[in-house]
Amino acid sequence: MRSLNYVLTSVLLLIADGFTVHGPSAPLSASLGSSVVLPCYVDEALPVEDLEVEWRRADSETLIHLYQDGVGRPEVQQQDYHDRAHFFTEEIQLGNFSLRLDNLTAQDEGEYTCTVHSQQDFGETVAQIKDVERLLVSGSEESISAYVGEDVTLNCSVDSHITPEHIEVSWIRTDGDILVLLYENNETVPEAAHEQYRDRVEFFTAEIPKGNFSLRLKSVRTEDKGVYMCQVFAGDLSANATVVLGGLGE
Incomplete structure (x- = not known):
């Protein structure tokens, strides 16, 4: 029992x-x-x-x-x-x-x-x-100098494992809110650039998969002097970095 x-x-x-x-x-x-x-x-x-x-x-x-x-x-x-x-x-x-x-x-x-x-x-x-990848964007801490007529690089690096198709990048001239160059839907949109910069700006395309969205500005002019902002959007997140294009020698 x-x-x-x-x-x-x-x-x-x-x-x-x-x-x-x-x-x-x-x-x-x-x-x-x-x-x-x-x-x-x-x-x-x-x-x-x-x-x-x-x-x-x-x-x-x-x-x-x-x-x-x-x-x-x-x-x-x-x-x-x-x-x-x-x-x-x-x-x-x-x-x-x-x-x-x-x-x-x-x-x-x-x-x-x-x-x-x-x-x-x-x-x-x-x-x-936990630890969902954050969006970090860095530029240049020091002012960039160049001679008129030279090409210059404005640095913008996205420190993240986000793939390019999930990112939108806008380079903006802050004084006047002028669109310098746009990257969206996994491609550069040169026709969106302001006429002052059209045909003079480009990304380093081969570097984009590495998070490098630096901008090459060709044939620098005196009127190009100013502050440029690299704005990055990914989903609900956004971040930016600024680069100063300073002394332009003749």
């Missing part, structure tokens, strides 16, 4: 324990604009009937994504995550409830909770995103 009681107790404990939801063993890091997978899974497949999985921001309870009644429910996502948060739908029946988050922004840093409900049981795990 004692043996039977032990067996019954073991079975009841197994039922009470339900299932365990696993997550990442360490915080996740990724580059701005890239994708990251937030792990969430169970050891054995759960019945799809009555299965509900929800991902939320732990700091605000914002709903990131929901799986319910056998389908994903993107229509109930918070607006910022539309078209960015996805389940691996074919994996759900295997017990994989991981979430892929695309086009990362700095605001995506934080903790996320994956909660799994199945029949009378539930479990949850937490995933943390």
Whole structure:
């Protein structure tokens, strides 16, 4: 009888324990604009009937994504995550409830909770995103000097692993807010330049994949003297650096 009681107790404990939801063993890091997978899974497949999985921001309870009644429910996502948060739908029946988050922004840093409900049981795990790549832009600390008629380089370096297709760069002459040169949609747009600079400015195209958006200004004129700003936009982030084109000798 004692043996039977032990067996019954073991079975009841197994039922009470339900299932365990696993997550990442360490915080996740990724580059701005890239994708990251937030792990969430169970050891054995759960019945799809009555299965509900929800991902939320732990700091605000914002709903990131929901799986319910056998389908994903993107229509109930918070607006910022539309078209960015996805389940691996074919994996759900295997017990994989991981979430892929695309086009990362700095605001995506934080903790996320994956909660799994199945029949009378539930479990949850937490995933943390940290160290999303920041946008750092540097120029020249010292004033640039040149002789009239020479070519000059105005430095602008983007210290990030963001790929060029996720970046927009505008070189602006600050006194008058004049557009000197534009880079967007993964290409230079020379026709956007002000007529004063058209056909006299260019990027070092081969250097762009390395984050080098320095500007070559050809045949410098006395009226080119001034302060130039390299403005960089990537997603919701922006940063800039200035370069002073100073003494111009005859």
